[in-house]
Amino acid sequence: xxxxxxxxxxxxxxxxxxxxxxxxxxxxxxxxxxxxxxxxxxxxxxxxxxxxxxxxxxxxxxxxxxxxxxxxxxxxxxxxxxxxxxxxxxxxxxxxxxxxxxxxxxxxxxxxxxxxxxxxxxxxxxxxxxxxxxxxxxxxxxxxx
Numbered sequence: 001x002x003x004x005x006x007x008x009x010x011x012x013x014x015x016x017x018x019x020x021x022x023x024x025x026x027x028x029x030x031x032x033x034x035x036x037x038x039x040x041x042x043x044x045x046x047x048x049x050x051x052x053x054x055x056x057x058x059x060x061x062x063x064x065x066x067x068x069x070x071x072x073x074x075x076x077x078x079x080x081x082x083x084x085x086x087x088x089x090x091x092x093x094x095x096x097x098x099x100x101x102x103x104x105x106x107x108x109x110x111x112x113x114x115x116x117x118x119x120x121x122x123x124x125x126x127x128x129x130x131x132x133x134x135x136x137x138x139x140x141x142x143x144x145x
Contacts, residue, residue, distance in 0.1 A: 083121065
């Protein structure tokens, strides 16, 4: 009987989107969507990012957490997959989306607006979800410096 209860609880958690870990809850005109996060909140983790990964599952992403709100730019050197970069201000407002960043490119990718966070998700994901500048992001279970 305990095993059935445990399984029912796990199914309920999965259905509710509860990961137990950090996530970004994005609120847009198209609805609300959760992204399960790996958090890059140290200089080494931010430098490494998603380099050398061959796949990023749907519903997953990497959140870059910076100490200061600045006009951040990224490059895709050693990054093998196209990514959307969602730039987020300290107040949770999306200030821009750099869509379909080119793998292995050393060109600077940014949006020309200050951000405190950058969320990387699979390329094309933001457009498919209707996510754009002005939408809001709620960070759940993310420890901030």
